[in-house]
Amino acid sequence: MTDSRNALTDFDLCLALAQTSLDSQLGYAWKAWKRRRQLDETLKLYPLKKDGTPSPYGLTATLAPLRVDLNVPDAKLAQVKVTLTLQSGTVTYYDEDNDEAAVAPIDNWSVSFLTDLDKKPVDLEALRAIDPAGAQTAQNLIGSAMQQAGLPDDVFSIEYLFLELTNANLLMADNHDVNIPPDVPQAARVKALSLLGGLLQSGDSDDFLLGTVVRRNAGQQQLPTFALTDFVFDVHAVPEAPAASTLSYLGALAGRPLPADRDGARVALQDRWIDPAMLDGSKGLVSGLLAIRKExxxxxxxxxxxxxxxxxxxxxxxxxxxxxxxxxxxxxxxxxxxxxxxxxxxxxxxxxxxxxxxxxxxxxxxxxxxxxxxxxxxxxxxxxxxxxxxxxxxxxxxxxxxxxxxxxxxxxxxxxxxxxxxxxxxxxxxxxxxxxxxxxxxxxxxxxxxxxxxxxxxxxxxxxxxxxxxxxxxxxxxxxxxxxxSQHSFVPPGGGAFAFQNFRFSGETGDLLLDAIYKAP
Known part of the structure; x- marks a missing residue:
């Protein structure tokens, strides 16, 4: 297989991150989310009763890091599948038949559900509360660009991409796939799902982040050629090679507006972005692809x-x-x-x-x-x-x-x-x-x-x-x-998380392509 046949006619830039890259980053995102939720390695969910004392019914479990699957057939443009896995533990539930508390062991239970991606604007102070490491990276990038171009900090905008976990209803059968053995009592099953659903419900400061983007605000200062001024994101499934499925940032540069029909423009990018052979070591080992419109x-x-x-x-x-x-x-x-x-x-x-x-x-x-x-x-x-x-x-x-x-x-x-x-x-x-x-x-x-x-x-x-x-x-x-x-500032989505190398013009379209290599924190 060769480079992508997608042509950037409606967008100026695409940073397409492969499923394998997302998997690598999720471990760090999971740790950050647990830290904000003040969760230990062992999760204990026992709701408080009206008198303020903990209920005897709840669960104690070890959670595996959250998994996000981009390869969702017939999904919406910004929809992914999230899998929450309970590796071990117990569920204490009320057994109506025996009118008493009962305990069910947990052994690699999982629940998968569809959810949307969204983005929100924040300032540096708000970002520090959500993701201190991401805030520091943003500060470094903004400071560097300010020094190079002499720009004030209000020229920059910060946005973060996150999973809309608050919309996940794990008790709704039409939006999830539960992997709990059939011999587990129904009451234990319902109790576990309701508690996990409550765990996912969160305010803004508890959003599950997938990335932070620093960009230039259009119209406030003259923009260098490679200043990202706005973007949308897109999920592209590759059923024949799931690892090559991508989460893409599709952006406009230097004040150029995004297309009026953004969904139509995203749908037009039908080809996969990354050669699967570049992900498994047979031809290379990359995390994604950066493409810039040749014009x-x-x-x-x-x-x-x-x-x-x-x-x-x-x-x-x-x-x-x-x-x-x-x-x-x-x-x-x-x-x-x-x-x-x-x-x-x-x-x-x-x-x-x-x-x-x-x-x-x-x-x-x-x-x-x-x-x-x-x-x-x-x-x-x-x-x-x-x-x-x-x-x-x-x-x-x-x-x-x-x-x-x-x-x-x-x-x-x-x-x-x-x-x-x-x-x-x-x-x-x-x-x-x-x-x-x-x-x-x-x-x-x-x-x-x-x-x-x-x-x-x-x-x-x-x-x-x-x-x-x-x-x-x-x-x-x-x-x-x-x-x-070097005089032009370009702050790519992902902050300082990626290195770019292997420049070439696409053999199909002539757009600029660079391999993106994930750099672990």
Missing amino acids: VFVDNYLMPQFAKALGGLQPQADGLNRRFQREESQSNRSRDIIDHIIDLTKGFELNVAIRPGSASMDVTGRVYCSFIYREHTLGPAGMETAKLDAAGEAPITGSVALSTPGGTSAFRLDPQFDYSFGDFHTTRNEASGFGKVEEAFSEIPKLLGITGGTLLEIMTRSASDIVGELESGLRQAFSKLELDL
């Missing part, structure tokens, strides 16, 4: 760098190709018994094209010049009596190779621009009419301010000289083309 990188960052070096010249976009062209023309005219006209055209073309399936872009082009000398008889019915045509060019070839350093959570691409100019070669060298005589003896070269050789030889040599001048100017411009992305 964001190419048109919002890389091409402005070229444009700046080329004196503000703007490119023409055509699919994977960006074309720069500059051309100047001038005409010199003299008159005696006939008109003598010399037209000079000079310029350059530069094409920068994404090479799909690679980590580079091809650079091609040419520097060119042409002279046309014409003689016309005077009068309304003047005729062309002679023409000399000389033209030549030098090719430009090169590449922009991109790499990203591993082991860092900061988004950084290191481009290396290599180029070369080929030798000048003549593309046209023609003479007709009286111009053939002019080649041997003529005062016309004085119109060019040059002498030596026939007019056609002079014109050809002049084309070569002008091409050389243009080449020298481009070399100077290219030498100033310092493509350093």
